[in-house]
Amino acid sequence: MKELPAPVLAPADFQQRLLGWFDKHGRHDLPWQRDRTPYRVWVSEIMLQQTQVTTVIPYFERFMARFPDVGSLASAQQDEVLHLWTGLGYYARGRNLHKAAQVIVDKHGGELPQTLEALAELPGIGRSTAGAIIAQSRGQRAVILDGNVKRSLSRLHAVPGWPGRPAVERTLWALAEHFTPQERLADYTQAMMDFGATLCRRGAPDCPSCPFNDVCVAHARGETRRFPESKPKKALPTRTTLMLMLCDNRGRVLLEQRPATGLWGGLWSLPQFDDDESLRAWLDQHAPGSQLDPPQATFTHVFSHFRMEITPQSARVERLDSVGEARRWYDPAQPDRLGLAAPVKALLTSLAPFSLTAAPGP
Structure with missing residues (x-):
């Protein structure tokens, strides 16, 4: 497999189409977009891992009301943190968020690190989450590759294979890097996530409304449901x-x-x-x-x-x-x-x- 398949569009054209769609149809008033700080963006990104926006919003608002800053989160008891996480699932996220807050207070003076490398060293923060935090809160160029972005890029280029395979993931990272702009990073990052969540959906993509329907390889083949390819199934024990x-x-x-x-x-x-x-x-x-x-x-x-x-x-x-x-x-x-x-x-x-x-x- 080539590291980077021939992109369907030049980066500038891709960005123009995506941001044009986002300006009209994207989400611009989410709670973490108001009073945007690195802390609020970080908490929202952790909650949004494998969880839909509509589910996260009330949890985020309750969490912010109790823990408005990293210091209050770091000093809290784990029981109270997990109480506010109850029902959100994937509880390791809540435990890691609490641990990371303590590391931030102890080793970073109570401020989230400003580099991808330092952010990714914190518990519960991987490469894509670190990129989202940097781009959304500081407007710096950083690449993301969450599930929504993987799905969109897989369909757009008909990338074969399950995205969890290292070779396939490397290809998708290369495509994400290729298209990421130098400006409007917060909007672009949100646009990529919104596009996958609301338009290029997993089960029922809205291809007629898609700004890329004239160049999407999976759509041209009539194979949008094939991509991204599923993880090889094993019977759940x-x-x-x-x-x-x-x-x-x-x-x-x-x-x-x-x-x-x-x-x-x-x-x-x-x-x-x-x-x-x-x-x-x-x-x-x-x-x-x-x-x-x-x-x-x-x-x-x-x-x-x-x-x-x-x-x-x-x-x-x-x-x-x-x-x-x-x-x-x-x-x-x-x-x-x-x-x-x-x-x-x-x-x-x-x-x-x-x-x-x-x-x-x-």
């Missing part, structure tokens, strides 16, 4: 787990904090067990005299790389004086500000008759 909903006589539910790394790292969850035998053994040891209710219906929670079949198991205990380390009682009627795994949050809000009010949104 399935895991099973029992989630213990242990309630005391005050209607509180026992939670335990997940390890800092791995699945739902740092979040609070219901105690999990591989089978009924291990669950009962745990109860015998930690909550003797507890009463088990019939298990609830199993439901499935899908992750990017596996499926989890969850069976909730309710139990009641009159009293449990010591819950041990990394565990706490949680009152659904007066919920603490904790980061909760999404299926756990759903279970806690459905704990009638124990729950008097639903837990608030993230």
Whole structure:
């Protein structure tokens, strides 16, 4: 494969068409475009990774209200950061955002680094995200290649292969570099993301409205749905787990904090067990005299790389004086500000008759 296939347009023509479309149809009033600072752009870019703009907006606004600057984020407890991330998914993003804020305060004087290299060294910031932060917040020339840009360039040039393959990704980076201008970098970067998100969409691209429909190779071939080519599929493995909903006589539910790394790292969850035998053994040891209710219906929670079949198991205990380390009682009627795994949050809000009010949104 050639490193750079013949571009369909000269850079100036490509930029003129894209920015002309953006000026008329792009998004110009997103929350992070108002009072634009490196910090606000950074938080928005992390939230927007694998998440749609409409989903991100309310999370971003709540996050900014609580953490208006990098110092307030760095000094916060991880639980509060993850609480505001609950429901947004991909929780490593929230943990890395918190860690990066602490690094920025400790090593960069509370200011986001101004170079791509220094930004990319921070937790959770890769090459494309660093480029977006630089271009959007400082107007400096930087290249981006997020999922939207990969899709658009793949279709425009009918680039064969899955973009996750290193050789294909190198080709797309070369094309992105070729088209990136020297001016209007913030607008150009937003335009590339908007174009892929609203026009050159994954499932139903709006080819008649596209400013490149006369030169798009995939469109000319009638193969827009083929590009970009999909990752070779593997059957998602399935895991099973029992989630213990242990309630005391005050209607509180026992939670335990997940390890800092791995699945739902740092979040609070219901105690999990591989089978009924291990669950009962745990109860015998930690909550003797507890009463088990019939298990609830199993439901499935899908992750990017596996499926989890969850069976909730309710139990009641009159009293449990010591819950041990990394565990706490949680009152659904007066919920603490904790980061909760999404299926756990759903279970806690459905704990009638124990729950008097639903837990608030993230």
